[in-house]
Amino acid sequence: xxxxxxxxxxxxxxxxxxxxxxxxxxxxxxxxxxxxxxxxxxxxxxxxxxxxxxxxxxxxxxxxxxxxxxxxxxxxxxxxxxxxxxxxxxxxxxxxxxxxxxxxxxxxxxxxxxxxxxxxxxxxxxxxxxxxxxxxxxxxxxxxxxxxxxxxxxxxxxxxxxxxxxxxxxxxxxxxxxxxxxxxxxxxxxxxxxxxxxxxxxxxxxxxxxxxxxxxxxxxxxxxxxxxxxxxxxxxxxxxxxxxxxxxxxxxxxxxxxxxxx
Amino acid sequence: xxxxxxxxxxxxxxxxxxxxxxxxxxxxxxxxxxxxxxxxxxxxxxxxxxxxxxxxxxxxxxxxxxxxxxxxxxxxxxxxxxxxxxxxxxxxxxxxxxxxxxxxxxxxxxxxxxxxxxxxxxxxxxxxxxxxxxxxxxxxxxxxxxxxxxxxxxxxxxxxxxxxxxxxxxxxxxxxxxxxxxxxxxxxxxxxxxxxxxxxxxxxxxxxxxxxxxxxxxxxxxxxxxxxxxxxxxxxxxxxxxxxxxxxxxxxxxxxxxxxx
Numbered sequence: 005x006x007x008x009x010x011x012x013x014x015x016x017x018x019x020x021x022x023x024x025x026x027x028x029x030x031x032x033x034x035x036x037x038x039x040x041x042x043x044x045x046x047x048x049x050x051x052x053x054x055x056x057x058x059x060x061x062x063x064x065x066x067x068x069x070x071x072x073x074x075x076x077x078x079x080x081x082x083x084x085x086x087x088x089x090x091x092x093x094x095x096x097x098x099x100x101x102x103x104x105x106x107x108x109x110x111x112x113x114x115x116x117x118x119x120x121x122x123x124x125x126x127x128x129x130x131x132x133x134x135x136x137x138x139x140x141x142x143x144x145x146x147x148x149x150x151x152x153x154x155x156x157x158x159x160x161x162x163x164x165x166x167x168x169x170x171x172x173x174x175x176x177x178x179x180x181x182x183x184x185x186x187x188x189x190x191x192x193x194x195x196x197x198x199x200x201x202x203x204x205x206x207x208x209x210x211x212x213x214x215x216x217x218x219x220x221x222x223x224x225x226x227x228x229x230x231x232x233x234x235x236x237x238x239x240x241x242x243x244x245x246x247x248x249x250x251x252x253x254x255x256x257x258x259x260x261x262x263x264x265x266x
Numbered sequence: 267x268x269x270x271x272x273x274x275x276x277x278x279x280x281x282x283x284x285x286x287x288x289x290x291x292x293x294x295x296x297x298x299x300x301x302x303x304x305x306x307x308x309x310x311x312x313x314x315x316x317x318x319x320x321x322x323x324x325x326x327x328x329x330x331x332x333x334x335x336x337x338x339x340x341x342x343x344x345x346x347x348x349x350x351x352x353x354x355x356x357x358x359x360x361x362x363x364x365x366x367x368x369x370x371x372x373x374x375x376x377x378x379x380x381x382x383x384x385x386x387x388x389x390x391x392x393x394x395x396x397x398x399x400x401x402x403x404x405x406x407x408x409x410x411x412x413x414x415x416x417x418x419x420x421x422x423x424x425x426x427x428x429x430x431x432x433x434x435x436x437x438x439x440x441x442x443x444x445x446x447x448x449x450x451x452x453x454x455x456x457x458x459x460x461x462x463x464x465x466x467x468x469x470x471x472x473x474x475x476x477x478x479x480x481x482x483x484x485x486x487x488x489x490x491x492x493x494x495x496x497x498x499x500x501x502x503x504x505x506x507x508x509x510x511x512x513x514x515x516x517x518x519x520x521x522x523x524x525x526x527x
Contacts, residue, residue: 064398092404102395106387116403119306165403 013076015040015205021070030056032229043206045220045237052226054209058175063087095166099177101158103150109161110146116169139164139194156187167198176208180215192218213252294486301413312414319380320422327372331430334367335437343446356456359438364465368430373476377509381484385505388488389498412485423477424470468524476513483509
Protein backbone atom coordinates (compact mmCIF):
# COMPACT_ATOMS: atom_id res chain seq x y z
CA UNK A 5 0.00 0.00 0.00
CA UNK A 6 3.06 2.24 -0.09
CA UNK A 7 2.35 3.40 -3.64
CA UNK A 8 -0.07 6.01 -2.29
CA UNK A 9 2.94 7.83 -0.83
CA UNK A 10 4.44 8.58 -4.24
CA UNK A 11 3.75 12.06 -5.55
CA UNK A 12 2.39 11.20 -9.02
CA UNK A 13 -1.36 10.48 -9.00
CA UNK A 14 -2.18 6.84 -9.60
CA UNK A 15 -3.36 5.85 -13.10
CA UNK A 16 -6.59 4.55 -11.64
CA UNK A 17 -7.91 5.67 -8.28
CA UNK A 18 -11.07 4.15 -6.84
CA UNK A 19 -12.68 5.42 -3.68
CA UNK A 20 -15.46 3.83 -1.63
CA UNK A 21 -17.21 2.20 -4.58
CA UNK A 22 -20.62 0.67 -3.91
CA UNK A 23 -22.84 -1.33 -6.22
CA UNK A 24 -25.83 -3.51 -5.38
CA UNK A 25 -28.20 -5.60 -7.43
CA UNK A 26 -31.43 -5.68 -5.45
CA UNK A 27 -30.50 -6.78 -1.93
CA UNK A 28 -27.17 -8.24 -2.99
CA UNK A 29 -24.19 -5.98 -2.33
CA UNK A 30 -21.69 -6.76 -5.06
CA UNK A 31 -19.22 -3.96 -4.34
CA UNK A 32 -19.19 -2.82 -0.73
CA UNK A 33 -16.84 0.13 -0.37
CA UNK A 34 -13.87 -0.68 -2.62
CA UNK A 35 -10.90 1.70 -2.51
CA UNK A 36 -7.94 0.97 -4.73
CA UNK A 37 -4.97 2.73 -6.34
CA UNK A 38 -3.32 1.34 -9.42
CA UNK A 39 -0.05 3.15 -10.17
CA UNK A 40 1.00 3.94 -13.73
CA UNK A 41 2.71 1.00 -15.43
CA UNK A 42 1.71 -1.56 -12.82
CA UNK A 43 0.15 -4.92 -13.50
CA UNK A 44 -2.50 -5.32 -10.86
CA UNK A 45 -4.15 -8.66 -10.23
CA UNK A 46 -7.46 -9.00 -8.42
CA UNK A 47 -8.25 -12.46 -7.14
CA UNK A 48 -11.47 -13.71 -5.66
CA UNK A 49 -14.07 -16.44 -5.98
CA UNK A 50 -16.93 -16.50 -8.42
CA UNK A 51 -19.49 -13.84 -7.60
CA UNK A 52 -17.08 -11.81 -5.45
CA UNK A 53 -17.63 -8.72 -7.62
CA UNK A 54 -14.46 -8.81 -9.72
CA UNK A 55 -16.19 -8.49 -13.09
CA UNK A 56 -18.55 -5.81 -11.79
CA UNK A 57 -15.56 -3.76 -10.65
CA UNK A 58 -14.01 -3.87 -14.14
CA UNK A 59 -17.35 -3.04 -15.73
CA UNK A 60 -17.75 -0.03 -13.46
CA UNK A 61 -14.31 1.29 -14.40
CA UNK A 62 -15.11 0.73 -18.08
CA UNK A 63 -18.38 2.60 -17.71
CA UNK A 64 -20.45 -0.42 -18.78
CA UNK A 65 -22.11 -0.23 -15.37
CA UNK A 66 -22.76 2.77 -13.14
CA UNK A 67 -21.87 2.29 -9.47
CA UNK A 68 -24.38 3.36 -6.81
CA UNK A 69 -21.84 5.58 -5.09
CA UNK A 70 -18.12 6.25 -4.86
CA UNK A 71 -15.62 7.67 -7.31
CA UNK A 72 -13.42 6.38 -10.10
CA UNK A 73 -10.57 8.54 -11.38
CA UNK A 74 -8.34 7.87 -14.36
CA UNK A 75 -5.25 10.12 -14.47
CA UNK A 76 -6.93 12.25 -11.82
CA UNK A 77 -10.08 12.79 -13.87
CA UNK A 78 -13.40 11.80 -12.36
CA UNK A 79 -14.84 9.33 -14.85
CA UNK A 80 -18.33 9.24 -13.39
CA UNK A 81 -18.72 13.03 -13.59
CA UNK A 82 -17.44 13.18 -17.20
CA UNK A 83 -19.77 13.85 -20.12
CA UNK A 84 -20.91 10.92 -22.22
CA UNK A 85 -18.58 12.01 -25.02
CA UNK A 86 -15.58 12.27 -22.70
CA UNK A 87 -16.41 8.85 -21.24
CA UNK A 88 -16.37 7.39 -24.74
CA UNK A 89 -12.95 8.97 -25.24
CA UNK A 90 -11.64 7.61 -21.96
CA UNK A 91 -13.03 4.19 -22.79
CA UNK A 92 -11.24 4.17 -26.13
CA UNK A 93 -7.97 4.32 -24.18
CA UNK A 94 -8.81 1.07 -22.41
CA UNK A 95 -8.35 -2.32 -24.06
CA UNK A 96 -10.32 -5.23 -22.68
CA UNK A 97 -9.85 -8.96 -23.06
CA UNK A 98 -13.18 -10.58 -22.24
CA UNK A 99 -13.48 -13.85 -20.40
CA UNK A 100 -14.82 -15.83 -23.33
CA UNK A 101 -13.21 -13.67 -25.97
CA UNK A 102 -16.45 -11.93 -26.96
CA UNK A 103 -15.24 -11.96 -30.55
CA UNK A 104 -17.77 -10.76 -33.12
CA UNK A 105 -18.79 -14.05 -34.70
CA UNK A 106 -20.30 -12.41 -37.77
CA UNK A 107 -16.97 -10.83 -38.75
CA UNK A 108 -13.71 -12.44 -39.89
CA UNK A 109 -10.75 -12.35 -37.52
CA UNK A 110 -8.99 -9.48 -39.32
CA UNK A 111 -12.05 -7.27 -38.94
CA UNK A 112 -12.36 -8.24 -35.28
CA UNK A 113 -8.76 -7.28 -34.63
CA UNK A 114 -8.97 -3.91 -36.40
CA UNK A 115 -12.53 -3.10 -35.28
CA UNK A 116 -11.50 -0.43 -32.78
CA UNK A 117 -9.01 1.18 -35.17
CA UNK A 118 -11.61 1.30 -37.94
CA UNK A 119 -14.17 2.78 -35.54
CA UNK A 120 -11.71 5.52 -34.59
CA UNK A 121 -10.86 6.11 -38.27
CA UNK A 122 -7.22 5.42 -37.49
CA UNK A 123 -7.13 2.97 -40.38
CA UNK A 124 -8.76 2.55 -43.79
CA UNK A 125 -10.44 -0.72 -44.67
CA UNK A 126 -7.96 -1.19 -47.53
CA UNK A 127 -5.05 -1.27 -45.07
CA UNK A 128 -6.91 -3.11 -42.31
CA UNK A 129 -6.09 -6.64 -43.47
CA UNK A 130 -2.33 -6.01 -43.50
CA UNK A 131 -2.46 -4.21 -40.18
CA UNK A 132 -4.44 -7.11 -38.68
CA UNK A 133 -1.74 -9.51 -39.91
CA UNK A 134 0.94 -7.49 -38.14
CA UNK A 135 -1.04 -7.40 -34.88
CA UNK A 136 -1.81 -11.12 -35.10
CA UNK A 137 1.92 -11.83 -35.38
CA UNK A 138 2.45 -10.00 -32.10
CA UNK A 139 0.28 -12.58 -30.37
CA UNK A 140 1.93 -15.49 -32.15
CA UNK A 141 -0.64 -16.13 -34.86
CA UNK A 142 -0.03 -16.34 -38.61
CA UNK A 143 -1.48 -13.45 -40.64
CA UNK A 144 -3.53 -16.01 -42.61
CA UNK A 145 -5.63 -16.58 -39.45
CA UNK A 146 -7.14 -13.19 -40.26
CA UNK A 147 -9.31 -14.72 -42.96
CA UNK A 148 -10.93 -17.26 -40.63
CA UNK A 149 -14.08 -16.69 -38.61
CA UNK A 150 -13.98 -16.85 -34.78
CA UNK A 151 -16.02 -20.07 -34.75
CA UNK A 152 -13.25 -21.80 -36.69
CA UNK A 153 -10.67 -21.13 -33.97
CA UNK A 154 -9.68 -23.19 -30.92
CA UNK A 155 -10.14 -21.72 -27.44
CA UNK A 156 -6.48 -20.71 -27.18
CA UNK A 157 -6.55 -19.05 -30.59
CA UNK A 158 -9.72 -17.17 -29.69
CA UNK A 159 -7.98 -15.84 -26.57
CA UNK A 160 -5.05 -14.73 -28.72
CA UNK A 161 -7.35 -12.97 -31.16
CA UNK A 162 -9.16 -11.35 -28.25
CA UNK A 163 -5.80 -10.17 -26.94
CA UNK A 164 -4.83 -8.89 -30.41
CA UNK A 165 -8.09 -6.94 -30.56
CA UNK A 166 -7.52 -5.50 -27.08
CA UNK A 167 -4.00 -4.25 -27.85
CA UNK A 168 -4.68 -3.13 -31.44
CA UNK A 169 -5.31 0.52 -30.60
CA UNK A 170 -2.29 0.56 -28.25
CA UNK A 171 -4.36 1.46 -25.21
CA UNK A 172 -2.62 2.81 -22.11
CA UNK A 173 -4.86 0.73 -19.85
CA UNK A 174 -5.54 -2.98 -20.35
CA UNK A 175 -8.12 -5.13 -18.59
CA UNK A 176 -8.04 -8.92 -18.56
CA UNK A 177 -11.10 -10.80 -17.38
CA UNK A 178 -10.01 -14.31 -16.35
CA UNK A 179 -7.53 -14.64 -19.23
CA UNK A 180 -6.67 -18.29 -18.60
CA UNK A 181 -10.12 -19.67 -17.79
CA UNK A 182 -11.00 -22.58 -20.04
CA UNK A 183 -7.45 -23.13 -21.29
CA UNK A 184 -5.12 -26.01 -20.53
CA UNK A 185 -2.25 -25.11 -18.16
CA UNK A 186 0.34 -24.85 -20.92
CA UNK A 187 -1.84 -22.64 -23.12
CA UNK A 188 -2.65 -20.61 -19.99
CA UNK A 189 1.05 -20.02 -19.42
CA UNK A 190 1.51 -19.05 -23.07
CA UNK A 191 -1.33 -16.52 -22.89
CA UNK A 192 0.06 -15.14 -19.62
CA UNK A 193 3.45 -14.73 -21.30
CA UNK A 194 1.84 -12.87 -24.20
CA UNK A 195 -0.05 -10.63 -21.79
CA UNK A 196 3.13 -9.74 -19.91
CA UNK A 197 4.96 -9.04 -23.19
CA UNK A 198 2.14 -6.86 -24.53
CA UNK A 199 1.74 -4.87 -21.33
CA UNK A 200 5.51 -4.28 -21.17
CA UNK A 201 5.77 -3.33 -24.83
CA UNK A 202 2.90 -0.84 -24.60
CA UNK A 203 3.96 0.43 -21.18
CA UNK A 204 0.32 0.08 -20.17
CA UNK A 205 -1.26 -0.13 -16.78
CA UNK A 206 -3.07 -3.44 -16.46
CA UNK A 207 -5.74 -4.92 -14.25
CA UNK A 208 -6.35 -8.64 -14.47
CA UNK A 209 -9.00 -10.54 -12.57
CA UNK A 210 -8.48 -14.23 -12.09
CA UNK A 211 -8.86 -17.15 -9.76
CA UNK A 212 -5.89 -18.95 -11.28
CA UNK A 213 -3.03 -18.51 -8.77
CA UNK A 214 -0.25 -19.50 -11.17
CA UNK A 215 -1.59 -16.96 -13.67
CA UNK A 216 -1.92 -14.26 -11.01
CA UNK A 217 1.73 -14.62 -10.06
CA UNK A 218 2.90 -14.66 -13.67
CA UNK A 219 0.98 -11.56 -14.69
CA UNK A 220 0.88 -9.43 -11.56
CA UNK A 221 3.19 -7.00 -9.81
CA UNK A 222 0.59 -6.08 -7.24
CA UNK A 223 -2.37 -8.15 -6.09
CA UNK A 224 -5.51 -7.73 -4.07
CA UNK A 225 -8.22 -10.08 -2.95
CA UNK A 226 -11.94 -9.39 -3.15
CA UNK A 227 -14.37 -11.19 -0.91
CA UNK A 228 -18.07 -10.33 -0.63
CA UNK A 229 -17.54 -6.98 -2.29
CA UNK A 230 -14.70 -5.90 -0.01
CA UNK A 231 -10.93 -5.86 -0.43
CA UNK A 232 -9.66 -8.19 2.27
CA UNK A 233 -5.98 -8.08 1.32
CA UNK A 234 -3.55 -6.15 -0.86
CA UNK A 235 0.14 -6.76 -1.42
CA UNK A 236 2.83 -7.89 -3.83
CA UNK A 237 1.73 -10.60 -6.25
CA UNK A 238 4.87 -12.56 -5.42
CA UNK A 239 3.72 -12.91 -1.82
CA UNK A 240 0.33 -14.42 -2.71
CA UNK A 241 1.29 -17.94 -1.62
CA UNK A 242 2.67 -16.83 1.77
CA UNK A 243 0.68 -13.71 2.53
CA UNK A 244 -0.16 -14.60 6.12
CA UNK A 245 -3.75 -13.47 5.44
CA UNK A 246 -6.34 -16.10 6.32
CA UNK A 247 -8.58 -15.32 3.35
CA UNK A 248 -5.75 -15.38 0.82
CA UNK A 249 -4.25 -18.51 2.34
CA UNK A 250 -7.52 -20.38 2.14
CA UNK A 251 -8.12 -19.20 -1.42
CA UNK A 252 -4.64 -19.81 -2.83
CA UNK A 253 -4.41 -23.24 -1.25
CA UNK A 254 -7.97 -24.17 -2.09
CA UNK A 255 -8.89 -25.20 1.47
CA UNK A 256 -12.44 -25.99 2.42
CA UNK A 257 -11.98 -24.73 5.98
CA UNK A 258 -11.36 -21.06 6.71
CA UNK A 259 -12.94 -17.62 6.90
CA UNK A 260 -14.44 -17.94 3.40
CA UNK A 261 -17.74 -19.77 3.38
CA UNK A 262 -19.28 -20.90 0.14
CA UNK A 263 -22.74 -19.55 -0.35
CA UNK A 264 -24.47 -22.09 -2.46
CA UNK A 265 -27.72 -20.24 -2.41
CA UNK A 266 -27.99 -16.79 -3.83
CA UNK B 267 -59.69 -8.73 3.48
CA UNK B 268 -56.16 -9.99 2.91
CA UNK B 269 -57.23 -11.52 -0.35
CA UNK B 270 -58.63 -8.23 -1.56
CA UNK B 271 -55.47 -6.37 -0.58
CA UNK B 272 -53.37 -9.04 -2.23
CA UNK B 273 -55.38 -8.69 -5.43
CA UNK B 274 -55.03 -4.91 -5.39
CA UNK B 275 -51.31 -5.19 -4.76
CA UNK B 276 -50.88 -7.65 -7.61
CA UNK B 277 -52.86 -5.52 -10.02
CA UNK B 278 -50.82 -2.50 -8.97
CA UNK B 279 -47.53 -4.32 -9.44
CA UNK B 280 -48.56 -5.63 -12.83
CA UNK B 281 -49.69 -2.17 -13.96
CA UNK B 282 -46.47 -0.55 -12.76
CA UNK B 283 -44.37 -3.17 -14.48
CA UNK B 284 -46.35 -2.71 -17.70
CA UNK B 285 -45.85 1.06 -17.58
CA UNK B 286 -42.15 0.59 -16.85
CA UNK B 287 -41.73 -1.78 -19.81
CA UNK B 288 -43.63 0.54 -22.12
CA UNK B 289 -41.45 3.44 -21.01
CA UNK B 290 -38.25 1.45 -21.49
CA UNK B 291 -39.40 0.38 -24.95
CA UNK B 292 -40.30 3.94 -25.91
CA UNK B 293 -36.88 5.23 -24.78
CA UNK B 294 -35.17 2.42 -26.67
CA UNK B 295 -37.14 3.25 -29.82
CA UNK B 296 -36.33 6.97 -29.55
CA UNK B 297 -32.64 6.28 -28.99
CA UNK B 298 -32.57 3.92 -31.98
CA UNK B 299 -34.35 6.39 -34.25
CA UNK B 300 -32.16 9.31 -33.19
CA UNK B 301 -29.03 7.32 -34.05
CA UNK B 302 -30.33 6.82 -37.59
CA UNK B 303 -29.91 10.56 -38.14
CA UNK B 304 -26.55 11.09 -36.44
CA UNK B 305 -23.18 9.98 -37.82
CA UNK B 306 -21.21 7.78 -37.95
CA UNK B 307 -23.38 5.62 -40.22
CA UNK B 308 -22.74 1.93 -40.57
CA UNK B 309 -23.50 1.36 -44.25
CA UNK B 310 -22.25 -2.21 -44.30
CA UNK B 311 -24.47 -3.30 -41.45
CA UNK B 312 -27.39 -1.56 -43.12
CA UNK B 313 -26.79 -3.27 -46.48
CA UNK B 314 -26.40 -6.68 -44.86
CA UNK B 315 -29.59 -6.28 -42.82
CA UNK B 316 -31.46 -4.81 -45.78
CA UNK B 317 -30.57 -7.80 -47.94
CA UNK B 318 -31.50 -10.20 -45.15
CA UNK B 319 -34.81 -8.44 -44.45
CA UNK B 320 -35.79 -7.53 -47.99
CA UNK B 321 -34.13 -9.64 -50.61
CA UNK B 322 -33.99 -12.97 -48.79
CA UNK B 323 -37.59 -12.62 -47.62
CA UNK B 324 -38.75 -12.36 -51.23
CA UNK B 325 -39.49 -16.08 -51.80
CA UNK B 326 -41.51 -16.42 -48.59
CA UNK B 327 -43.46 -13.22 -49.15
CA UNK B 328 -43.99 -14.01 -52.84
CA UNK B 329 -45.45 -17.45 -52.17
CA UNK B 330 -47.63 -16.13 -49.35
CA UNK B 331 -49.01 -13.38 -51.60
CA UNK B 332 -49.61 -15.68 -54.57
CA UNK B 333 -51.59 -18.21 -52.57
CA UNK B 334 -53.60 -15.67 -50.60
CA UNK B 335 -54.55 -13.77 -53.76
CA UNK B 336 -55.68 -17.06 -55.27
CA UNK B 337 -57.65 -17.99 -52.17
CA UNK B 338 -59.45 -14.65 -52.12
CA UNK B 339 -60.47 -15.13 -55.76
CA UNK B 340 -61.72 -18.64 -55.05
CA UNK B 341 -63.60 -17.75 -51.87
CA UNK B 342 -65.21 -14.60 -53.20
CA UNK B 343 -66.32 -16.51 -56.33
CA UNK B 344 -68.14 -19.00 -54.10
CA UNK B 345 -69.90 -16.15 -52.37
CA UNK B 346 -70.59 -13.82 -55.27
CA UNK B 347 -71.72 -16.50 -57.74
CA UNK B 348 -74.93 -16.85 -55.71
CA UNK B 349 -75.78 -13.25 -56.59
CA UNK B 350 -74.39 -13.36 -60.14
CA UNK B 351 -71.80 -10.79 -59.11
CA UNK B 352 -68.71 -12.71 -60.23
CA UNK B 353 -67.42 -9.65 -62.05
CA UNK B 354 -66.64 -8.04 -58.69
CA UNK B 355 -63.93 -10.62 -57.96
CA UNK B 356 -61.07 -8.67 -59.57
CA UNK B 357 -61.99 -5.63 -57.51
CA UNK B 358 -62.26 -7.65 -54.28
CA UNK B 359 -58.88 -9.26 -54.85
CA UNK B 360 -57.06 -6.01 -55.56
CA UNK B 361 -58.69 -4.24 -52.62
CA UNK B 362 -58.04 -7.06 -50.16
CA UNK B 363 -54.46 -7.49 -51.30
CA UNK B 364 -53.35 -3.85 -51.41
CA UNK B 365 -55.16 -2.74 -48.26
CA UNK B 366 -54.73 -5.72 -45.97
CA UNK B 367 -53.26 -9.00 -47.11
CA UNK B 368 -50.11 -7.58 -48.68
CA UNK B 369 -48.90 -5.58 -45.68
CA UNK B 370 -50.24 -7.87 -42.95
CA UNK B 371 -49.12 -11.21 -44.36
CA UNK B 372 -45.75 -9.86 -45.50
CA UNK B 373 -45.36 -8.30 -42.06
CA UNK B 374 -46.20 -11.52 -40.22
CA UNK B 375 -43.86 -13.56 -42.41
CA UNK B 376 -41.02 -11.10 -41.93
CA UNK B 377 -41.71 -10.98 -38.16
CA UNK B 378 -41.29 -14.75 -38.04
CA UNK B 379 -38.25 -14.78 -40.27
CA UNK B 380 -36.30 -11.61 -39.60
CA UNK B 381 -37.60 -10.45 -36.21
CA UNK B 382 -36.74 -13.82 -34.70
CA UNK B 383 -33.29 -13.90 -36.31
CA UNK B 384 -32.52 -10.37 -35.07
CA UNK B 385 -33.57 -11.17 -31.51
CA UNK B 386 -31.50 -14.36 -31.54
CA UNK B 387 -28.44 -12.69 -33.02
CA UNK B 388 -28.45 -9.60 -30.81
CA UNK B 389 -29.45 -11.71 -27.80
CA UNK B 390 -26.48 -14.01 -28.36
CA UNK B 391 -24.23 -11.00 -28.71
CA UNK B 392 -25.56 -9.73 -25.38
CA UNK B 393 -25.04 -12.95 -23.42
CA UNK B 394 -21.56 -13.51 -24.90
CA UNK B 395 -20.44 -9.96 -24.00
CA UNK B 396 -20.13 -8.93 -27.66
CA UNK B 397 -22.30 -5.86 -27.03
CA UNK B 398 -20.02 -4.79 -24.16
CA UNK B 399 -17.06 -5.48 -26.44
CA UNK B 400 -18.52 -3.02 -28.97
CA UNK B 401 -18.58 -0.34 -26.28
CA UNK B 402 -14.93 -0.97 -25.43
CA UNK B 403 -14.02 -0.62 -29.12
CA UNK B 404 -15.30 2.95 -29.52
CA UNK B 405 -18.57 1.82 -31.06
CA UNK B 406 -22.00 2.69 -29.73
CA UNK B 407 -24.02 -0.55 -29.83
CA UNK B 408 -27.31 1.31 -30.34
CA UNK B 409 -25.84 3.01 -33.36
CA UNK B 410 -24.06 -0.05 -34.73
CA UNK B 411 -26.65 -2.75 -34.05
CA UNK B 412 -30.04 -1.09 -33.68
CA UNK B 413 -30.19 1.98 -35.92
CA UNK B 414 -29.23 0.23 -39.20
CA UNK B 415 -31.73 -2.56 -38.50
CA UNK B 416 -34.61 -0.15 -37.83
CA UNK B 417 -33.82 1.74 -41.03
CA UNK B 418 -33.51 -1.46 -43.06
CA UNK B 419 -36.88 -2.66 -41.76
CA UNK B 420 -38.64 0.59 -42.55
CA UNK B 421 -37.32 0.61 -46.12
CA UNK B 422 -37.41 -3.11 -46.93
CA UNK B 423 -40.97 -3.82 -45.83
CA UNK B 424 -42.72 -1.33 -48.19
CA UNK B 425 -40.66 -2.71 -51.09
CA UNK B 426 -41.63 -6.25 -50.15
CA UNK B 427 -45.26 -5.23 -49.90
CA UNK B 428 -45.11 -3.70 -53.36
CA UNK B 429 -43.99 -7.08 -54.65
CA UNK B 430 -46.66 -8.82 -52.56
CA UNK B 431 -49.33 -6.52 -54.04
CA UNK B 432 -48.39 -7.43 -57.60
CA UNK B 433 -48.08 -11.15 -56.87
CA UNK B 434 -51.29 -11.25 -54.84
CA UNK B 435 -53.19 -9.82 -57.80
CA UNK B 436 -51.34 -12.28 -60.05
CA UNK B 437 -52.48 -15.14 -57.82
CA UNK B 438 -56.08 -13.99 -58.05
CA UNK B 439 -55.69 -13.57 -61.81
CA UNK B 440 -54.31 -17.08 -62.25
CA UNK B 441 -57.14 -18.71 -60.31
CA UNK B 442 -59.80 -16.58 -62.00
CA UNK B 443 -58.52 -17.29 -65.50
CA UNK B 444 -57.39 -20.91 -65.18
CA UNK B 445 -59.97 -22.29 -62.79
CA UNK B 446 -62.97 -20.00 -62.94
CA UNK B 447 -62.96 -19.29 -66.69
CA UNK B 448 -62.59 -15.51 -66.66
CA UNK B 449 -61.30 -13.74 -69.74
CA UNK B 450 -57.74 -12.51 -69.06
CA UNK B 451 -58.29 -9.08 -70.62
CA UNK B 452 -61.57 -8.54 -68.78
CA UNK B 453 -59.94 -9.50 -65.48
CA UNK B 454 -56.98 -7.16 -66.04
CA UNK B 455 -59.25 -4.29 -67.07
CA UNK B 456 -61.42 -4.81 -64.01
CA UNK B 457 -58.30 -4.91 -61.80
CA UNK B 458 -56.92 -1.70 -63.29
CA UNK B 459 -60.27 0.01 -62.81
CA UNK B 460 -60.46 -1.00 -59.15
CA UNK B 461 -56.89 -0.34 -58.01
CA UNK B 462 -56.67 2.91 -56.06
CA UNK B 463 -53.56 4.95 -55.36
CA UNK B 464 -54.88 5.59 -51.87
CA UNK B 465 -55.20 1.88 -51.08
CA UNK B 466 -51.69 1.12 -52.25
CA UNK B 467 -50.23 4.14 -50.47
CA UNK B 468 -51.84 3.36 -47.15
CA UNK B 469 -50.71 -0.25 -47.54
CA UNK B 470 -47.14 0.95 -48.00
CA UNK B 471 -47.38 3.30 -45.01
CA UNK B 472 -48.59 0.34 -42.96
CA UNK B 473 -45.68 -1.68 -44.27
CA UNK B 474 -43.17 0.96 -43.19
CA UNK B 475 -44.64 1.01 -39.70
CA UNK B 476 -44.69 -2.80 -39.54
CA UNK B 477 -41.05 -2.90 -40.63
CA UNK B 478 -40.20 -0.54 -37.79
CA UNK B 479 -42.21 -2.57 -35.24
CA UNK B 480 -40.70 -5.90 -36.28
CA UNK B 481 -37.09 -4.74 -36.20
CA UNK B 482 -37.69 -2.73 -33.01
CA UNK B 483 -39.01 -5.81 -31.20
CA UNK B 484 -36.19 -7.98 -32.52
CA UNK B 485 -33.59 -5.46 -31.36
CA UNK B 486 -35.28 -4.61 -28.05
CA UNK B 487 -35.79 -8.15 -26.83
CA UNK B 488 -32.39 -9.25 -28.10
CA UNK B 489 -30.64 -6.27 -26.54
CA UNK B 490 -32.24 -6.86 -23.15
CA UNK B 491 -31.96 -10.63 -23.06
CA UNK B 492 -30.04 -12.30 -20.28
CA UNK B 493 -29.38 -15.72 -18.90
CA UNK B 494 -27.72 -17.69 -21.67
CA UNK B 495 -29.43 -19.91 -24.22
CA UNK B 496 -32.76 -19.91 -22.41
CA UNK B 497 -32.82 -16.13 -22.22
CA UNK B 498 -32.08 -15.83 -25.92
CA UNK B 499 -34.82 -18.36 -26.66
CA UNK B 500 -37.46 -16.45 -24.72
CA UNK B 501 -36.26 -13.15 -26.22
CA UNK B 502 -36.82 -14.62 -29.68
CA UNK B 503 -40.30 -15.83 -28.79
CA UNK B 504 -41.26 -12.49 -27.23
CA UNK B 505 -39.94 -10.56 -30.22
CA UNK B 506 -42.10 -12.52 -32.68
CA UNK B 507 -45.23 -12.69 -30.54
CA UNK B 508 -45.22 -9.05 -29.45
CA UNK B 509 -44.34 -7.83 -32.96
CA UNK B 510 -47.18 -9.86 -34.47
CA UNK B 511 -49.75 -8.60 -31.98
CA UNK B 512 -48.63 -4.97 -32.25
CA UNK B 513 -48.65 -5.32 -36.02
CA UNK B 514 -52.27 -6.45 -36.06
CA UNK B 515 -53.29 -3.80 -33.54
CA UNK B 516 -51.67 -1.00 -35.51
CA UNK B 517 -53.15 -2.46 -38.70
CA UNK B 518 -56.58 -1.97 -37.17
CA UNK B 519 -55.78 1.56 -35.97
CA UNK B 520 -54.50 2.69 -39.36
CA UNK B 521 -57.39 1.07 -41.20
CA UNK B 522 -59.79 2.80 -38.82
CA UNK B 523 -58.00 6.10 -39.42
CA UNK B 524 -58.07 5.98 -43.23
CA UNK B 525 -60.95 3.79 -44.33
CA UNK B 526 -63.62 3.89 -41.62
CA UNK B 527 -65.95 6.46 -43.21
